[in-house]
Amino acid sequence: MTERGGANVTLEALVAKAKDLRLIWLQTFLSAAAYGTLEAAAEELGIHATNVRDRIENLERSLGIALLETSPRVGLMKDGDDFVTVALSVIKIFDDFRCGSPHQYHTNYLSGVGSLTVSDLHIFCVVCSSRSRKDAQHHLGISISTISRVISKVESSLNIGSLFTGRSFVAITPEGERVHIAFSKVLQTLSEFRGTISTKFVTAPPQDEVLRRHALNLRRRVKQKMLFELSNFDALQKSKKGKALVEKKRSEILVEINRTLSMLEDLNEIIGDDDKFFDFGIFE
Numbered sequence: 001m002t003e004r005g006g007a008n009v010t011l012e013a014l015v016a017k018a019k020d021l022r023l024i025w026l027q028t029f030l031s032a033a034a035y036g037t038l039e040a041a042a043e044e045l046g047i048h049a050t051n052v053r054d055r056i057e058n059l060e061r062s063l064g065i066a067l068l069e070t071s072p073r074v075g076l077m078k079d080g081d082d083f084v085t086v087a088l089s090v091i092k093i094f095d096d097f098r099c100g101s102p103h104q105y106h107t108n109y110l111s112g113v114g115s116l117t118v119s120d121l122h123i124f125c126v127v128c129s130s131r132s133r134k135d136a137q138h139h140l141g142i143s144i145s146t147i148s149r150v151i152s153k154v155e156s157s158l159n160i161g162s163l164f165t166g167r168s169f170v171a172i173t174p175e176g177e178r179v180h181i182a183f184s185k186v187l188q189t190l191s192e193f194r195g196t197i198s199t200k201f202v203t204a205p206p207q208d209e210v211l212r213r214h215a216l217n218l219r220r221r222v223k224q225k226m227l228f229e230l231s232n233f234d235a236l237q238k239s240k241k242g243k244a245l246v247e248k249k250r251s252e253i254l255v256e257i258n259r260t261l262s263m264l265e266d267l268n269e270i271i272g273d274d275d276k277f278f279d280f281g282i283f284e
Contacts, residue, residue, distance in 0.1 A: 014191045015122050021062040021190070024114030026087040028055040029067060032074050033084060041074075062118075063194065086193045090186050097182040113157050118190065121183040123150045127164075128172055128180040154179065229257050 031041040032052055042049040053070065060067050067080035076084065094113060123140060130136040133144055140147070155163055163176030172180065233253050236246060 011122075011187055011191045014187065014194050015118060017064065018062040018190070018194065019117065019119035019122070021059065021118045022055075022114065023090065023116050023186075025055045025059040025062075026090055027114065028052055029059055029080075030084065030087050030091075032056060032068060032070075033076055033080065036074050038070060038074065082196075083193065086189055089189050093182055093185045093189070097178060112159060116154065116157055118187070120150050120153060121187055123147060124154050125180060125183050125187065127151065128176065131171070229253055233257070 028041065028045060031044050032038060035041045035044060038049040038052045042052045045052065056068055056070075063079075063083070065079040066077050067083055069075040069077055123136070123142070123146075126139055127133065127136040127147060130139060133147055136147055137144055151164065155161070158179065160175060163173055163179055165171045165173060233250070236249050236253065
C-alpha cells in the first residue's frame with residue numbers, strides 16, 4: 001500500500017469512529033490539563049465544571065482512550081500526555097491560519113471554529129477536492145442540502161464570506177483554499193494520532209480504559225453520596241423524634257447505604273482494586 005493509501009485508510013477510520021469529535025473539546029482538554037482541576041478550567045472557559053467533564057468524556061469516547069484522571073485533581077494519563085501535543089498542533093494550525101488571513105478572526109484558541117466537527121472538516125475537504133457538489137455527494141453518500149449546510153456552517157464559524165463560487169461545479173476562492181489546507185492539516189494530525197492508538201491497543205481494547213476511567217469518576221460520586229447518607233444517619237441517632245419514626249428512617253437510610261455499598265463493590269471490580277472507605281460498625 002502506498003503512503004497516500006495508508007493515509008486515506010487512517011482518515012477513513014477517523015471519520016468513521018470520531019466524526020462527531022468537536023474542536024472545542026481539544027481546548028477544554030488542554031485547559032483541564034493546564035489548570036489542574038475541572039473547576040479552574042471551567043472558570044477559564046466560562047462554563048460549568050460539569051460541561052468540562054462532559055466535553056472531556058465525549059473526547060475520550062471519540063478517540064476510544066482515557067486521557068485524564070480527574071479525581072481528586074486532574075492528571076494526565078499516558079495517552080493524555082501524548083494527546084497534548086496533538087491538541088496544541090491543531091490550535092497552532094488555526095493560529096497560523098488566522099495570522100495569514102486578511103479577515104478579523106477570533107483570537108481565543110479555537111473560539112469560532114470550536115463548534116465544527118471532524119465530519120464538517122472532512123465534508124468541506126471532499127467538496128474542495130471534488131470541485132463538484134454532486135461528485136462530493138456521490139463520494140460521501142449524503143444529500144446536497146447537507147453539504148450546503150456544512151459549507152454555510154464553516155463560513156459562519158470562520159466569520160468570512162463565501163469560500164466557493166458557482167453552484168453545481170464549484171470554484172474555490174483563495175480564502176477557501178487556505179481553509180482547505182488548514183482543515184486537511186487538522187484531519188491529518190488527528191488521523192495520525194488515532195492511527196497510533198489503534199495499533200497500540202490491539203491487545204488492550206481502548207474501551208476497557210475508558211470504562212475504568214468512568215468507573216473511577218462514578219465511584220467518587222458514589223462516595224459523596226455515601227457521606228451524605230452517613231451524615232443523615234448520624235443526625236438521626238441524635239434526633240429527639242419519636243422512637244418509631246427514628247427506626248423507620250433508620251431502616252430507610254440503611255437500605256440506601258446497602259445499595260450504595262453494593263454499587264461500590266461492582267465499581268471496584270471494574271476498576272481493579274479493593275477500595276476501603278467505610279466504617280461498618282453502623283450495621284451492628
